[in-house]
Amino acid sequence: MIRGASLRGFARVVEELDGDPGEFMGRFAIPWQALTSEEGLIPITSHDLMLDAVARELRCPDFGLRLACRQDLSILGRLALAIQASSTVADALECASRFLFVHSSALSVGVEPDPRGCREVVALTYRKDLRESPYSPQAMELGLGLFHQVAMALVGSLAGLRAVELPHQPLSPVSRYTNFFGVDVKFGCPTAALRVERRLLDEEFRSADAVIRRLAVDYLTSHHTDPERLVSTHVRRALAGSLGTTPAAIGHVARLLAMHPRTLQRRLAEESTSFETILEDVRQDLALRYITTTDLPLGQVAAMAGFADQSGLSHAVRRWWGASPSEVRRRVRGTS
Numbered sequence: 001m002i003r004g005a006s007l008r009g010f011a012r013v014v015e016e017l018d019g020d021p022g023e024f025m026g027r028f029a030i031p032w033q034a035l036t037s038e039e040g041l042i043p044i045t046s047h048d049l050m051l052d053a054v055a056r057e058l059r060c061p062d063f064g065l066r067l068a069c070r071q072d073l074s075i076l077g078r079l080a081l082a083i084q085a086s087s088t089v090a091d092a093l094e095c096a097s098r099f100l101f102v103h104s105s106a107l108s109v110g111v112e113p114d115p116r117g118c119r120e121v122v123a124l125t126y127r128k129d130l131r132e133s134p135y136s137p138q139a140m141e142l143g144l145g146l147f148h149q150v151a152m153a154l155v156g157s158l159a160g161l162r163a164v165e166l167p168h169q170p171l172s173p174v175s176r177y178t179n180f181f182g183v184d185v186k187f188g189c190p191t192a193a194l195r196v197e198r199r200l201l202d203e204e205f206r207s208a209d210a211v212i213r214r215l216a217v218d219y220l221t222s223h224h225t226d227p228e229r230l231v232s233t234h235v236r237r238a239l240a241g242s243l244g245t246t247p248a249a250i251g252h253v254a255r256l257l258a259m260h261p262r263t264l265q266r267r268l269a270e271e272s273t274s275f276e277t278i279l280e281d282v283r284q285d286l287a288l289r290y291i292t293t294t295d296l297p298l299g300q301v302a303a304m305a306g307f308a309d310q311s312g313l314s315h316a317v318r319r320w321w322g323a324s325p326s327e328v329r330r331r332v333r334g335t336s
Contacts (some may be wrong), residue, residue: 001041001106004034006142009070011035014275017058022048027331031319033140039077044106045288053137061171066159068145072153072260076103082216085209089155089199093124095213097232099220101224103225106132107143114195122201124151131237132206132264133285134293137168143215144192148181151194154205158182160197173200173243218308231257231267232278239282243306248276284320287313292332298325 007030011021015088025032028050034042055063061071077098086092096109106129114121126144128135144166152158160218165183170177177185227233238253244250253275254261268274290296302313317325 001079002044002047002106003075003102004030004037004040004042005075006103008040008075009067011061012072013066014054014058017054017060017063019054019058024054027334028053036285039212043288044104044271044332045285047135047289048133048139049292051138051142052136053334055171055255062141062176063113064080064141064143065145065172065176068149069141071146071149073150076100078216079103079217082152082155082213084205084207085213085216086205087208087213088201088205089151089203089212092154092205093201097218099217099224102220102224105129105133105233109147111201112191112193113167115190115193116195118162120196121195123165123191123195123196126192131240134289135167135173140167140192144194145180148194154207156198156204158194158196158200159263160200162195162197165193165195167192197206230271231264232271232273235264235275235278236282236308237269239279239306240286243282243286248279248306267278283316287317287325288328291317291329301325 014024020133022032022129025034028046030042032039032051034040049085051064052068055061057209060066073083076083079096079102082095083092083097086095088199093111093323097111100107100109100234108129109126110125110127112123112125114123124147126140126147128140128143148158148161148164149332161181161183163183164177164187166177166187167189169187170185174185193264235253238256240254242248242252247263250261250264254264258265259267265275268278283305287301290301290304291298294301299310302308302310305313306314307313314324317323317328321328325332
């Protein structure tokens with residue numbers, strides 16, 4: 001999932017391109033409330049597929065970068081307070097890395113050694129967990145573009161920015177990227193990153209406030225649980241990695257997690273969920289991924305999403321989205 005605030009500015013940019021934001025949101029089953037809700041969550045796969053579809057159908061290859069220009073740190077909600085009140089860039093990055101799961105558990109930022117081997121340079125990385133959702137070029141450009149915008153706003157300038165790296169090949173003319181980031185941009189890299197001089201980590205923020213930061217961190221800690229500490233997270237990953245190859249049985253997953261099935265059921269109940277609920281969510285996510293991002297025959301999609309046959313897939317897809325798998329594939333791709 002991802003917070004609906006990630007779509008702030010979406011409707012205005014689509015309208016400027018003579019598109020209909022309501023049509024796109026309806027096609028991807030994203031409610032209009034997502035554009036105004038600060039805390040509402042939407043499926044990140046649907047969110048990302050919609051960004052790619054808008055860019056493709058409205059012939060706007062730099063859509064992600066355009067949307068990044070309409071956003072700022074405030075889309076992170078209460079996490080933004082903790083970041084702004086941090087004392088240094090390093091302090092802010094540590095906070096963002098620790099709590100970005102509040103915005104989306106599929107996304108992460110970090111500070112890593114320079115991929116080019118320069119000792120005086122570090123990489124500020126931006127990643128999406130592909131176990132949770134497929135790669136999206138537009139969503140990646142939105143995220144890294146916003147990361148750059150936020151850093152500029154907090155530090156005042158990025159005179160120490162050496163280069164930018166993106167995993168995919170350019171969607172727009174390379175000059176569009178260099179004009180946006182102000183430095184050289186490399187493509188086809190292992191990880192999306194801003195390569196910056198190490199000294200920037202020690203830059204102090206004018207907005208630093210130890211009291212506000214402590215209050216914000218205390219709130220985030222008390223109101224949100226890191227998904228890595230939840231049994232349901234590990235059940236979801238176990239199912240996502242095994243559906244289509246092994247039976248979707250609680251006993252099998254319990255063995256993978258070194259638990260008794262009754263213990264697993266009890267732990268999931270404590271997290272206000274169940275094995276059946278997680279299985280349904282995983283099947284839905286995998287079905288959407290394979291139907292919309294591949295040309296696999298629907299019988300093969302059914303097997304890979306853990307259904308006994310194509311009929312089971314069809315019944316489930318109609319229950320989830322009110323259409324057949326073929327209709328969902330055409331709808332998402334914008335084809336007749």
